[in-house]
Amino acid sequence: xxxxxxxxxxxxxxxxxxxxxxxxxxxxxxxxxxxxxxxxxxxxxxxxxxxxxxxxxxxxxxxxxxxxxxxxxxxxxxxxxxxxxxxxxxxxxxxxxxxxxxxxxxxxxxxxxxxxxxxxxxxxxxxxxxxxxxxxxxxxxxxxxxxxxxxxxxxxxxxxxxxxxxxxxxxxxxxxxxxxxxxxxxxxxxxxxxxxxxxxxxxxxxxxxxxxxxxxxxxxxxxxxxxxxxxxxxxxxxxxxxxxxxxxxxxxxxxxxxxxxxxxxxxxxxxxxxxxxxxxxxxxxxxxxxxxxxxxxxxxxxxxxxxxxxxxxxxxxxxxxxxxxxxxxxxxxxxxxxxxxxxxxxxxxxxxxxxxxxxxxxxxxxxxxxx
Numbered sequence: 136x137x138x139x140x141x142x143x144x145x146x147x148x149x150x151x152x153x154x155x156x157x158x159x160x161x162x163x164x165x166x167x168x169x170x171x172x173x174x175x176x177x178x179x180x181x182x183x184x185x186x187x188x189x190x191x192x193x194x195x196x197x198x199x200x201x202x203x204x205x206x207x208x209x210x211x212x213x214x215x216x217x218x219x220x221x222x223x224x225x226x227x228x229x230x231x232x233x234x235x236x237x238x239x240x241x242x243x244x245x246x247x248x249x250x251x252x253x254x255x256x257x258x259x260x261x262x263x264x265x266x267x268x269x270x271x272x273x274x275x276x277x278x279x280x281x282x283x284x285x286x287x288x289x290x291x292x293x294x295x296x297x298x299x300x301x302x303x304x305x306x307x308x309x310x311x312x313x314x315x316x317x318x319x320x321x322x323x324x325x326x327x328x329x330x331x332x333x334x335x336x337x338x339x340x341x342x343x344x345x346x347x348x349x350x351x352x353x354x355x356x357x358x359x360x361x362x363x364x365x366x367x368x369x370x371x372x373x374x375x376x377x378x379x380x381x382x383x384x385x386x387x388x389x390x391x392x393x394x395x396x397x398x399x400x401x402x403x404x405x406x407x408x409x410x411x412x413x414x415x416x417x418x419x420x421x422x423x424x425x426x427x428x429x430x431x432x433x434x435x436x437x438x439x440x441x442x443x444x445x446x447x448x449x450x451x452x453x454x455x456x457x458x459x460x461x462x463x464x465x466x467x468x469x470x471x472x473x474x475x476x477x478x479x480x481x482x483x484x485x486x487x488x489x490x491x492x493x494x495x496x497x498x499x500x501x502x503x504x505x506x
Contacts, residue, residue, distance in 0.1 A: 138218040145179040145215060148206050151198060158195045162187055162334040163493050164208075170496055181309040183215035184482075185489040187334045187342075193422040194347040200421075209422035217426045219485060223301035224477045234477035236429030240437045243473055248466030250286075251278070255462060258282040264458035271384045277458050280378075283465070290472050297476035302484050310492050318495060325490035329483070332357055345418035353414055359407030360438070366400025367445070386452050394449065401446045408439035427479075434479035441467045 136144070152158065153168060164186050171178055190209050198204040224230030233239055255261055259278040268276050275283070306316050315321075328334065332354050335342045340349035374393035377383040387393050412435050415428070444464035451460055475481060 136214065138215070138222065141211060141215050141218060142176055142179050145183070145211050146174045148208055148211055149174045149179070149182070151204055151206055152192075152208065155198070157197065158192050162189055162191070163490070164212075165192070167493055167496065170500055177309045179215060180219055180305070181489055181492055183212040184219065184305075184485040185493055186212040186216075187332075187486075188213060188344070188422075189335055190343045190347075190419070190422050191349075194343055207422060210424050213424035213427040216482065216485075217424065217430065219305065220430075220477060220481055223304045223485075224481070225297055225300055229473070230477045233474045234430070235433065237433050237436050240433045240470055240474055240478075243470035244437070244440065244467050246466075247469030247473075248463055250469060251462045251465045254278055254282050254286070255458075264462070265455060266458075267453060267455045268457055269453050271386075273452070273457070274385055274461065277461060278465075287468075287472075290469065294472055294475050298481060298484050301476060301481065302488060305485050306488055309488075310495075315495060316488070316491065318491070321491045321494040321498070324494045325487055328490050328494075329487055345414045347419070352410070356407045356410040356414065359403040360411065363400040363403025363407055363442075364438075366396045366403065367442075370394070370397030370400060397445070398449065401442050401449075404438060404442035405446065408435045408442065411435050412439070430479040433474070437467070437471045437474060437478075441471050 149168060152165075153171075156169075158165065162185075164182055167182055167185055174182075186209070188209055193199055193207065193209050196206055196208075198206040200207060221227075221230050221234060224234060233243060255264065255278050259282065260276055263277045268274075303313065306313060310316070335354040335357065336351065341351035342353045343349050344353045370393045373396065374385065374387065377387065377391075377393065378385065385393075389395075412432070415431055415435070420428075441464070444460060444467055447460050448457070448464045451457055471480075
């Protein structure tokens with residue numbers, strides 16, 4: 136089913152929901168729905184990316200299949216999100232190649248590892264792959280600093296440009312005016328909603344995932360992944376500061392900021408991704424859309440492999456296994472970066488934008504009611 140058909144089906148289902156209004160407001164989607172009298176593309180794309188897939192509406196609805204109305208909002212909104220990731224990803228050829236399931240990420244990982252090996256043989260010391268390298272600068276005897284940093288800076292720049300381009304396209308199609316995206320009050324409120332995962336706990340009982348019984352597991356695991364990722368970013372940036380500004384070269388002591396933050400963040404990512412994969416495996420398939428499920432598995436698997444290999448790099452840094460595990464880790468990071476603008480990772484960009492728009496719409500509605 137293409138995007139046009141999905142939008143038509145989404146319009147049908149939301150029209151039924153808007154007329155019924157039996158379902159409680161489990162998340163931000165239903166208050167946002169009630170602000171609308173019709174549902175065009177911009178409305179449905181916004182509502183789809185505002186949805187956190189808590190599935191409360193599915194289990195509360197009297198019109199889900201096998202009822203003839205066949206209302207299944209989580210499934211159709213998930214399908215629309217898949218199409219927005221594809222449509223707003225540039226270039227389209229990479230979106231098709233890297234926006235798939237686990238197979239896509241595994242192929243990208245193999246190519247990333249081969250690329251890292253090529254850099255080692257071109258600029259490093261291949262014999263260092265088979266011996267224990269210790270002392271200051273041991274990592275850079277395997278792969279020189281410039282050969283390690285320059286490709287990742289270029290890749291990071293590409294990823295940022297693609298995601299900003301996707302964000303601008305998304306905002307223009309759903310909201311219109313780019314200056315609205317700079318509203319400080321809406322940005323701050325949306326940040327609080329995102330950092331606290333408000334809409335995975337809007338009822339106070341948690342999220343209806345993986346089954347119709349509300350629980351807090353998914354929210355806790357999301358926090359572990361999100362804040363674990365932020366701690367790993369802190370580890371990388373603090374290491375760059377020590378190396379480039381203070382002239383202190385790795386490997387760093389076990390109690391240093393890069394190692395402590397990286398270790399805590401890595402553990403959080405490993406526990407969080409394993410937990411979410413387990414929930415995904417146990418989850419009710421009826422409200423799910425298969426393409427999004429594939430993206431979920433690809434994202435969680437990729438992040439888990441990166442986290443596990445990163446922890447092994449730290450644990451084996453004084454052994455002869457350092458070279459092979461470092462090359463493997465860097466290769467999986469390359470694959471993860473390449474998939475970021477096209478896979479499930481990019482959902483945080485569009486969802487945050489949807490939260491900002493929801494804040495703007497709610498404020499405008501409150502002002503209209505008071506005047």
